[in-house]
Amino acid sequence: MTDLHTTAAELVAAARARIAEISTADLINAVDDPDTVIVDIRDIRERAKGFIPGSVHAPRGMLEFWVDPSSPYYRDVFGQAGKRYVLHCASGWRSALATAALNDMGFEAAHLRDGFSDWVKAGGPVETPDG
Template sequence: MPELKTSVAEMVAKARDRIREIETPDAIAMMDDPNVVIVDIRDVRERQRSGFIPGSFHCPRGMLEFWVDPASPYFKDIFGQDKQFVFHCASGWRSALSVATLQDMGFEAAHLKEGFSTWEKQGGPIEFPAPKSSSE
């Protein structure tokens, strides 16, 4: 396999140097603020397996730029609100890259530095999706 020009670890480090990172206790304190939207970019299977932050908005990573861009046919109104957006993934790597990309697009946001991995350990509440009935 050819050597990569840039490793993912280097990409994440460069992103973290230029974005706003929020520590888990600070994000827990923000979760009930009506001016804050916590956005979960993890895969739906991760949310089913590990739970999710109550009140968070789920935006799969693959759709992020399309849902944020008002010129996109996939734009979601939630991203047009004048609120503070805090993105998270499991460990903070995907969300760091995502927020750097959004910043390049002109969309201001922050991310949960350590991701969902420390949320419950540090006292953050979690919910699990309701089980699907056999008729669904």
């Protein structure tokens, strides 16, 4: 086994130290705000079990490409001026890393600190694909 110089937990901690984090309560209060774009970066199998109403699905593996206007994979949803983008995953680890990567690219974003699991626990609204 290879000795790692940095653990995944250390990467997440370093990312969280330099990005904006949104509490679950604050995002629940902003769920209907037309100037807030909630971006679900979870795997499609996770999203199939439930998601935040109105959220945009942008799988973690494609996120940087969908945000980059010079990419052939660019998505217009990421070109909306004046919007606040808040990323989330299940527990806040992947979204912290993704938010740091987008911030490094010059794309301003924040993330849901404790993830979708805390959203559900706090009673945030949840939709399922079948309605």
